[in-house]
Amino acid sequence: MNKRLSVCKSFTIPFEGKFVREVSDEDREFWKELVTVYLRKFLKFSIELVNKIRGGALESEERLELVADLISFFFKAPLTSDPLLSLMPSPYRLSFILRIMNNVHKAFLSRPIPDDLLIKTIRNVEQDLERDGKNPLTYMYSKEVMDKIQRAWLIFPADTRPGANTASLITHLLTTSSIAWSLAYQSGFKDNRQLAFLRIVSQIHDIAKPLEPRKHYRTEVYGELVDSLFDDILTSTEIKELKDAIKSHHLDSSSPIHEADNISSAIDRLKEVVKNAMKEKFNTDEFKDIVLQVTGSQQDPLDLAYGVGKEAWMFWEELENRMPGKTKELSENFVKWLRKQSEIKVNSSPHYAGLSYFLIDIRDVQGFVYYTHKLNAVAAASLFVDYLTSFIIPLYVQLWFRYNNRLWIPQESFLLTSGANIAGILPSNLTEDFRSSLESLSNLLREFRIGFHLAIIPFRPFYPHLWKELNKEMALRKIIPKLDKFDDDLKSSINPSKLCRLCFKQDGRQELEPLGLLCDICYRLFEFGRVLGFSAKWYDGFILEKRIIPNDIWKMEYGDEKDPNSIASNMIELISGMDPPFSGRDLNVSIIKGDGNRMGEFFSKSISITDALERSFRVDQSLKMSYEKALWAILSVKHIEDDELKKDVCRIWLGTLYMGGDDFLIICPSWLSLPFAYVFAKEFEQNMGGECTLSMGIAVTPPKHSIWHSIGAADELMEQAKKKVGRKGPTSAVSFDVIEQGILSAEIARNRLERQREYGLTVRPMPFYDESKFSLKNLLHIFGYNLECYDPVTIMQGAYLHKPSIPAQINQVSTRLKYVRNVVREAITSVISMLGRWDESNKDIALQLSTLYCYRESVDRSRHEDLKQVFGDVADIVVRHLVANEGKTATSEKNKPSPLLDLDLCAKILGGGAI
Numbered sequence: 039m040n041k042r043l044s045v046c047k048s049f050t051i052p053f054e055g056k057f058v059r060e061v062s063d064e065d066r067e068f069w070k071e072l073v074t075v076y077l078r079k080f081l082k083f084s085i086e087l088v089n090k091i092r093g094g095a096l097e098s099e100e101r102l103e104l105v106a107d108l109i110s111f112f113f114k115a116p117l118t119s120d121p122l123l124s125l126m127p128s129p130y131r132l133s134f135i136l137r138i139m140n141n142v143h144k145a146f147l148s149r150p151i152p153d154d155l156l157i158k159t160i161r162n163v164e165q166d167l168e169r170d171g172k173n174p175l176t177y178m179y180s181k182e183v184m185d186k187i188q189r190a191w192l193i194f195p196a197d198t199r200p201g202a203n204t205a206s207l208i209t210h211l212l213t214t215s216s217i218a219w220s221l222a223y224q225s226g227f228k229d230n231r232q233l234a235f236l237r238i239v240s241q242i243h244d245i246a247k248p249l250e251p252r253k254h255y256r257t258e259v260y261g262e263l264v265d266s267l268f269d270d271i272l273t274s275t276e277i278k279e280l281k282d283a284i285k286s287h288h289l290d291s292s293s294p295i296h297e298a299d300n301i302s303s304a305i306d307r308l309k310e311v312v313k314n315a316m317k318e319k320f321n322t323d324e325f326k327d328i329v330l331q332v333t334g335s336q337q338d339p340l341d342l343a344y345g346v347g348k349e350a351w352m353f354w355e356e357l358e359n360r361m362p363g364k365t366k367e368l369s370e371n372f373v374k375w376l377r378k379q380s381e382i383k384v385n386s387s388p389h390y391a392g393l394s395y396f397l398i399d400i401r402d403v404q405g406f407v408y409y410t411h412k413l414n415a416v417a418a419a420s421l422f423v424d425y426l427t428s429f430i431i432p433l434y435v436q437l438w439f440r441y442n443n444r445l446w447i448p449q450e451s452f453l454l455t456s457g458a459n460i461a462g463i464l465p466s467n468l469t470e471d472f473r474s475s476l477e478s479l480s481n482l483l484r485e486f487r488i489g490f491h492l493a494i495i496p497f498r499p500f501y502p503h504l505w506k507e508l509n510k511e512m513a514l515r516k517i518i519p520k521l522d523k524f525d526d527d528l529k530s531s532i533n534p535s536k537l538c539r540l541c542f543k544q545d546g547r548q549e550l551e552p553l554g555l556l557c558d559i560c561y562r563l564f565e566f567g568r569v570l571g572f573s574a575k576w577y578d579g580f581i582l583e584k585r586i587i588p589n590d591i592w593k594m595e596y597g598d599e600k601d602p603n604s605i606a607s608n609m610i611e612l613i614s615g616m617d618p619p620f621s622g623r624d625l626n627v628s629i630i631k632g633d634g635n636r637m638g639e640f641f642s643k644s645i646s647i648t649d650a651l652e653r654s655f656r657v658d659q660s661l662k663m664s665y666e667k668a669l670w671a672i673l674s675v676k677h678i679e680d681d682e683l684k685k686d687v688c689r690i691w692l693g694t695l696y697m698g699g700d701d702f703l704i705i706c707p708s709w710l711s712l713p714f715a716y717v718f719a720k721e722f723e724q725n726m727g728g729e730c731t732l733s734m735g736i737a738v739t740p741p742k743h744s745i746w747h748s749i750g751a752a753d754e755l756m757e758q759a760k761k762k763v764g765r766k767g768p769t770s771a772v773s774f775d776v777i778e779q780g781i782l783s784a785e786i787a788r789n790r791l792e793r794q795r796e797y798g799l800t801v802r803p804m805p806f807y808d809e810s811k812f813s814l815k816n817l818l819h820i821f822g823y824n825l826e827c828y829d830p831v832t833i834m835q836g837a838y839l840h841k842p843s844i845p846a847q848i849n850q851v852s853t854r855l856k857y858v859r860n861v862v863r864e865a866i867t868s869v870i871s872m873l874g875r876w877d878e879s880n881k882d883i884a885l886q887l888s889t890l891y892c893y894r895e896s897v898d899r900s901r902h903e904d905l906k907q908v909f910g911d912v913a914d915i916v917v918r919h920l921v922a923n924e925g926k927t928a929t930s931e932k933n934k935p936s937p938l939l940d941l942d943l944c945a946k947i948l949g950g951g952a953i
Contacts, residue, residue, distance in 0.1 A: 042635045043251055043351075043366070044358045044365040047195045047203045049375050050649055050675045051656055052727030058369040061248065065193055066908055069248040072190055075264040076183050077226060081271050083174035084108050088138045089165070098276070102234035103446050106270065107137060109241045110449035113208050117456065117655055118240040129428035131175050135160050136433060143437050150434045150482060152425070181581075191655060196244070196648070197303065198251045199354065200368035201312035207247060209648040210302055212450045213772050214239035215391065216463045218298035219448050222529040224392035224465035225294065230446060235276075236447055239283040241297050242267075252351045255288050257281060297779060301390060305499045310384045313340050328356050382502060387497030394469050398460040398476065400426055406488065407696075414583050417572065418563045420696035420703070426488065428455045431479065438468050438475040439468075444525055454651060456658055457699030470809055485558045491515045501646045524823060572609055574595070575692055582669055588688045594618055610741040613693040615686075615707040615842060615950060624740045625842055626776065626951030628711035631752035632718075633733040634700030635764035635771070640730055657700050660725035662890075665697060668717040671830035672710075678838055686710060700730075702751070710949030712774070713823070713837040716814060717830045719770035719806045731758075731771070733803075734762035735788065738947050739777035751775065752783035758791060759803035772814055773803035776946045798881035799866075799939040812937055817944045820858070820911060822851050842952035855945040856953050857908040862942040865891050865912070885936050889916050912941060 045061040053059065084221035088104065089095055092792055096104065111134060118581045136146060142156065177183060195203035196210035218240040227233055245267075246260035253259050261281055266276050287295045317340060325339040332352045333342065343353050357364055364936025376382075400423060407419045432452045447464075454461040464472055473492055480489050493511035498504040538546045538557035546555030576596045579587030589596070605612060608620045614627035634640075634657060669687050686707065693705030706714060720734050735755030737748045753775040763771030774786050794800040806827075807815040815825050823836040839851040865888040870876050876884045895901060896910035916936045945953070 043198055043354055044363070045195065045198045045251055046203055046366050046369045046371045047193050049647070050204055050373070051653065051729045056725070057373040059193060060365055060366055061193065062324070066249050068186070069194060070189065070263065073245060073263055076186060077109070078267050080112050080174050080178050081105065081108055083172045083177060084138070085271055086172060087174060089215060091139060099231040099234065102231060102238060102276070104138070106241065107295060108451040109238065110212065112178060113187065113212060114449070116184060116191060116659060129425045132160065132425070133429040133433055134175055136162060139839050147437050147441065150430050150479065151169070154640060160852070176567040188659060191652070194248050199281060200365060201308070201315060201372040202344070203369060205646060205648040206652055207244060209651050211241050211244060212453065213305070213463070213647060214243065214295070214302040215300045216448060216450045216453065217301050218294045219451070220393055220465040220524045221298055221462055222294040224467055227294070235279065236295055239280060239287065240298060242280070243284050243287050243295060243299065250826065255285060257285055260284055286575065296353060305501065309344055310383055312344060312372065315372050316340060316368065319371060324360070325821055328353060328360065332356060371399070376645070384500050387496045388597060392466050393497035394464045394494050395497045395504060396462055396464055396472065396492065396494045397512055398431060399512060400458040401489045403458045403492060422486070422563070422950050423458055424696070424698060425461060427458055431460055432478045435472065435475045438478060439471070441470060447563050454654055456654060463497060466496070485557055501644055501650055505642070572692060573606070576605065580691055582666065582673060584686065586684050586688060588692065591684050591688060592618065609692065610705070610745065613689045613705050614705065614741045615689065615709065620690045622760070624742065624779070624951060626708035626738050628706050628708045628947070629737045629752040630704045630706065630711055630715055630734055631749070631750045631754060631756045632702045632732050633760065635731045635733055635760060637700050656726060657730060658698060660722050660730070661700065661702065663698060663725050664718050664721035667721045667830060668714050671834040674831045675835050675838055690714065707950060708776070708843055708947050710837055711736055712814065712818065713833050713942065713945055715772060716806055716818065717833055720828060721830070723770060728768070731764060731769055733760035733770065735759060735771045736772065736774035736947070737782055738774065739782050740778055740951060741910065744781065747781050747783040751782045751787040754784035754787045758788070762803045763805055766809070769805040770803055771803050771810050772942060774947060775941050778951065784785050795935065795938055796878045797876060797936050798885055801935045801937045802940055804940070816915065817937070817940060820941065821944065821948055840948050842950040852949065853904065853953060855949045857905050858912065858941050858945040859953070861892065861908050861912045862938055865938065885916070888938065889913050892916070915941070
């Protein structure tokens with residue numbers, strides 16, 4: 039009988055609603071196409087580009103190094119992708135272009151900050167590529183290719199056995215390559231061609247595993263894949279060398295690839311953990327009988343099943359032959375067991391000799407981002423941190439080693455680059471030089487007041503142990519006195535005429551019109567923002583199914599801040615929903631600050647490096663996919679002119695100051711903010727399989743108000759949502775506030791919320807949706823949103839029913855918003871007139887009286903029918919949430935909060951400043 043393995047991929051975070059997914063024949067064809075068509079075309083386009091730039095073909099050593107980096111670029115692309123594809127040079131795009139433009143490497147080493155000249159050079163290169171139709175970046179970042187790479191990350195396991203199949207094949211290939219290179223260099227390999235060659239072998243050593251897991255190292259299985267992938271990219275001699283090396287990597291125990299494969303497999307397979315989880319399942323007569331049939335002797339079924347060699351493969355084949363579906367069942371059992379464990383323990387985790395694991399942490403990111411009060415500078419600072427993480431630090435380290443040690447650090451050595459953190463694997467004999475390269479970079483960045491913490495520890499196989507030791511080392515590094523101390527922010531003696539006109543912390547040194555005298559850091563940030571900030575976004579645009587360019591939509595140049603009528607001078611007004619010439623009543627603008635809930639706990643549950651990388655990948659991608667889905671829902675709204683929809687999507691995109699990892703900061707129109715946040719949160723939870731949630735703070739003010747106070751208020755509201763709801767329950771949470779007079783700062787937002795709670799007038803913070811508690815879903819329902827069946831387009835369609843630009847006389851929803859505000863004000867005013875006050879001492883009777891007032895007015899024949907309906911709806915929702923359980927009366931429960939003011943604030947936010 040022809041036996042075939044059942045191959046499943048297990049997920050610690052559900053994917054497509056499943057914890058275990060079986061690999062199908064269609065998946066196998068998909069992998070073959072990904073390698074031989076999509077990866078090949080990316081390599082081909084890239085090599086042609088390099089040959090064109092360099093004026094000829096590369097020598098063997100440099101070409102092999104480049105091919106190895108390109109393979110890493112391709113597979114790692116989803117880890118550092120932008121929320122939306124843009125022509126604006128993103129960190130990853132710059133990293134790629136500068137990697138291949140060797141004529142700028144020395145200049146980059148002396149000044150590793152993208153300037154106007156460099157950006158223009160890169161734009162020219164990319165424009166030439168676009169004309170030729172062979173831009174490898176546009177190709178790789180296309181939705182079609184990116185979706186395929188993301189899917190491959192998730193559906194193909196590195197090992198076919200239950201428990202061990204939680205590991206991703208792509209992560210295994212990348213870690214094997216970084217480990218093999220490190221081991222080789224540590225053991226004395228100095229030939230760069232040889233080092234580059236073993237990287238490529240490591241990256242493709244399991245390339246045929248999705249096709250034939252058991253026989254993947256046989257030439258007849260992988261040979262055609264390798265030939266198809268590298269034809270006309272490598273020489274026939276190099277391709278033959280590769281195939282021979284793949285064939286022997288399982289057999290040659292002296293090879294760094296063999297050892298690296300074993301180490302990479304060990305850190306993912308977690309044999310001791312899997313055995314603890316599976317021992318009862320394998321201790322049966324049926325399993326023992328299979329062992330006897332396969333080996334002719336009595337052995338522990340677990341030892342055989344999770345061992346190596348022909349008999350281990352035969353065991354799983356026979357198991358599936360006798361009990362079809364058993365592999366999938368055992369995979370599900372493992373995931374269930376794993377999810378019940380509060381902590382995974384192993385007996386020991388000795389470190390591997392010669393291997394080190396590093397973590398780079400960028401210091402005081404929040405202080406750097408909010409160093410100045412200029413919005414363009416804040417956007418620039420945030421972008422600069424992304425550039426540091428995804429581009430500047432890795433490339434600078436690579437070039438530093440190239441010119442100082444004649445050595446190229448692999449792209450895949452930097453395993454994780456996100457959230458102002460970079461982690462990876464290095465040979466132990468390079469750690470001091472690695473530290474020196476970062477010190478050199480830190481000195482070059484002194485004008486930006488940027489520094490780094492670096493923790494390096496011996497590499498261990500069990501990730502929880504590794505992470506614990508790394509955090510200890512990082513904590514120690516953070517308290518050791520810094521060699522690169524910066525001057526105190528505030529000067530002891532202040533000369534107002536010389537202070538920087540943006541931060542007011544340092545002496546101004548350089549004049550920049552129209553701002554005036556700026557300190558070094560503000561000057562650099564403003565220049566950086568001018569090159570890559572709002573102006574670049576205005577002209578470059580983004581792709582959301584189709585290319586959308588703000589300049590084309592508004593048909594108006596960006597201008598400069600000297601012109602009071604320019605886009606540059608009115609960016610916040612534009613984002614709020616106003617159009618040139620920015621006259622008439624101001625519309626309100628929302629600041630949405632978001633952050634993941636309990637992320638430390640989430641990542642602490644990682645059982646391997648693969649799991650940690652996959653978790654980071656899932657969170658980052660889920661955030662960006664949710665953002666994209668919410669924007670796509672706006673573009674899909676019916677019965678609204680296409681240009682109007684594009685304008686609103688552009689407003690949100692222009693106002694996206696940062697997004698990545700598990701946090702974001704967005705400025706957007708007030709009237710869109712609540713439905714946008716609702717879709718964003720819902721999509722994120724769905725993309726994360728319900729395993730992760732978000733907390734958001736939404737601060738709403740007119741556009742002329744201080745954006746910094748508003749950002750501070752949004753941050754405080756987010757922290758309140760996180761503390762009161764997000765850290766306690768399995769749902770996303772939100773808190774919001776809005777003012778149209780005065781200032782909304784962090785302290786004011788906190789005091790207002792505390793006072794409203796004392797009076798029992800708010801349930802904020804609240805979950806986005808929770809059937810057992812009052813939620814944003816309940817609020818939006820009051821204002822006509824259809825939320826019974828979740829559909830992003832329907833929700834956004836509801837938002838356009840109260841868009842401020844719709845004439846009031848035909849906008850029934852806007853009329854309802856006004857009625858709700860009137861009802862709330864009337865209810866509160868009537869109670870105060872009866873009781874003389876409304877405070878903490880009489881809040882229970884006050885709430886009851888306000889409810890009775892609303893019920894009375896709902897049947898007053900002198901009232902307009904629509905207003906009577908609103909009185910009744912407000913009374914119903916207050917009563918329903920004054921009590922703990924359905925069926926109880928409002929007077930049977932004490933100290934229950936009411937959403938009375940939440941209704942008022944929600945109406946103001948949805949009104950956008952026009953009611």
